[in-house]
Amino acid sequence: MISREDVVHVARLARLALTDAELETIREQLNAILSHIDALRAVDTSGVEPTSHAVPQFNVMREDEPRPCFPVEEMLANAPDRAGDFFRVPRIIEE
Amino acid sequence: MHGTIHELTAAYTRGETTPSRATDEYLARIAKLDDKVGAYLTVTAEPARAAARAADERYRAGRPLGPIDGAPIALKDVFCTKGVRTTCASKILENFVPPYDATVVDRLAKAGAIMLGKTNMDEFAMGSSTEHSALKVTRNPWDLARVPGGSSGGPAAAVAAGLAAGSLGTDTGGSIRQPAAFCGVVGLKPTYGRVSRFGLVAFASSLDHPGPFGLDVLDTSLLLGAIAGRDPLDATSIDAPVPDYAAGLEQGVRGLRLGVPDEYFTKGMDAEVEIAVRAAIDVLKGLGATLERVSLPATPHALATYYVIAPAEASSNLARYDGVKYGLRVPGHDLIDMESKTRAAGFGAEVRRRIMLGTYVLSAGYYDAYYGQAQKVRTLVRRDFDAAFGRVDLIVAPTTPNVPFKHGEKTDPVQMYLNDVFTIPADMAGVPGVSVPCGFTKTGLPIGLQIIGRALDEATVLRAARAYERATDWHTRRPALS
Numbered sequence: 343m344i345s346r347e348d349v350v351h352v353a354r355l356a357r358l359a360l361t362d363a364e365l366e367t368i369r370e371q372l373n374a375i376l377s378h379i380d381a382l383r384a385v386d387t388s389g390v391e392p393t394s395h396a397v398p399q400f401n402v403m404r405e406d407e408p409r410p411c412f413p414v415e416e417m418l419a420n421a422p423d424r425a426g427d428f429f430r431v432p433r434i435i436e437e
Numbered sequence: 438m439h440g441t442i443h444e445l446t447a448a449y450t451r452g453e454t455t456p457s458r459a460t461d462e463y464l465a466r467i468a469k470l471d472d473k474v475g476a477y478l479t480v481t482a483e484p485a486r487a488a489a490r491a492a493d494e495r496y497r498a499g500r501p502l503g504p505i506d507g508a509p510i511a512l513k514d515v516f517c518t519k520g521v522r523t524t525c526a527s528k529i530l531e532n533f534v535p536p537y538d539a540t541v542v543d544r545l546a547k548a549g550a551i552m553l554g555k556t557n558m559d560e561f562a563m564g565s566s567t568e569h570s571a572l573k574v575t576r577n578p579w580d581l582a583r584v585p586g587g588s589s590g591g592p593a594a595a596v597a598a599g600l601a602a603g604s605l606g607t608d609t610g611g612s613i614r615q616p617a618a619f620c621g622v623v624g625l626k627p628t629y630g631r632v633s634r635f636g637l638v639a640f641a642s643s644l645d646h647p648g649p650f651g652l653d654v655l656d657t658s659l660l661l662g663a664i665a666g667r668d669p670l671d672a673t674s675i676d677a678p679v680p681d682y683a684a685g686l687e688q689g690v691r692g693l694r695l696g697v698p699d700e701y702f703t704k705g706m707d708a709e710v711e712i713a714v715r716a717a718i719d720v721l722k723g724l725g726a727t728l729e730r731v732s733l734p735a736t737p738h739a740l741a742t743y744y745v746i747a748p749a750e751a752s753s754n755l756a757r758y759d760g761v762k763y764g765l766r767v768p769g770h771d772l773i774d775m776e777s778k779t780r781a782a783g784f785g786a787e788v789r790r791r792i793m794l795g796t797y798v799l800s801a802g803y804y805d806a807y808y809g810q811a812q813k814v815r816t817l818v819r820r821d822f823d824a825a826f827g828r829v830d831l832i833v834a835p836t837t838p839n840v841p842f843k844h845g846e847k848t849d850p851v852q853m854y855l856n857d858v859f860t861i862p863a864d865m866a867g868v869p870g871v872s873v874p875c876g877f878t879k880t881g882l883p884i885g886l887q888i889i890g891r892a893l894d895e896a897t898v899l900r901a902a903r904a905y906e907r908a909t910d911w912h913t914r915r916p917a918l919s
Binding site for chain 1: 533534536537628643669672673675738741742744745759760764765768769770772774775776778780789792794796797800806807810814817819850854866868892
């Protein structure tokens, strides 16, 4: 069972600012979903290789040549906040 | 009006109508009916008219670009469209205007298709009813009280309602085939890597499959032919020649071996679905196919496997929505506070739930028990298909265990997830599958037959679907909308 502390921890890892009521609802729903998923643990997978992609591809290469990039203005056009040619974010380094 | 792409383009060639006239007719129909259906999030009338005028010129000169030139189509709002808002039906992307086109969008445009607009979906393609859209309600054209399925509910409903001649969606756990079944249209999930994912807003990258919807199998084949093939911008796209899917469609099913999987006829399924699908399989037998019982024993574990792998990949993919580069930003006192408030405000309940689930199964101490184990069970699902396709050419089964349900009927997440039990395995194995209309319930709700084939063998899947379609008339029925 997922505890209250687990949900708070996971919400922090996932960067989701949830209210107490939302955390409780999600805790209950995750427990319900995980009770179904837990059946997987009983499946015998000894000696079975994991699948990460259904159609495996290896070492897909291309020529290492310079190519045009998107213009800075186009890339910044959707930015919530900018300063010159940069994305602006809230301060992360203490003064 | 409300006919197929191939009928429409044949009429262009004969000079009976023009792409401009057809586009205007579709736009008028959208204006008249889409308040009821709710398929579209954005209608791009002016660019559509401009593209139609260019197509007019090509037909006038006797030089159309190909079989879908001038076809008015709709796109699920998960495909990036340059200069046209792409929302993923999420508040976090509500005002996002991409600086480039997805490869499939570019390819459709180069084939002459005319984009009428962007259609609704479950937010970030997470859902089976389109009820998780943060922006709009989409209704099933056959019964407006019911859901169109999902997550590609908008593109499926648009085609069913005659609000587009064809459309593109994506299928991660059934999101093309299930709404195709619910809306009574044809929907194809190609082989993983057959169609480029570049410019598709990512949900679960190892499972996301773009693919077409059509009113019949030929239209679906023509759309697939236009979008399939290697793309240097998607390293997982397969470098294999693209056959002419329309060319072999009429070869019939005589001599094909069809596998009927025990695990796809389950106790809880709707009785009318089972009857219709078994009758459809008998039709194929009557056309000369041979039937064989097959077993896909890992099927009962596929749903749980999916609900580990897909949320895990989603939690990683959706980390990019951080209020910095694009999309919504909610102010905060520092970076983490800003990100956390932005994401809580921007993502709806289902998306948050899956991010939380995915983050949990990937977190320290649980990774091997959940994610590692799920990847191994995924191998078992793949092996089931490999073994079955050693004996049979195709697998035939229901697309869904049930018929379209009412809006608000399924409030429990697990009940919603159970919709996808018959579609998820093909996503996990990456093999192609189509849903074709195979009947209606007594109350007039569509039912879908699913045909699954070997990797890269869309041609045989489509050929069998076409043989079934030729022998029946389900695909010619249209919902009464006015």
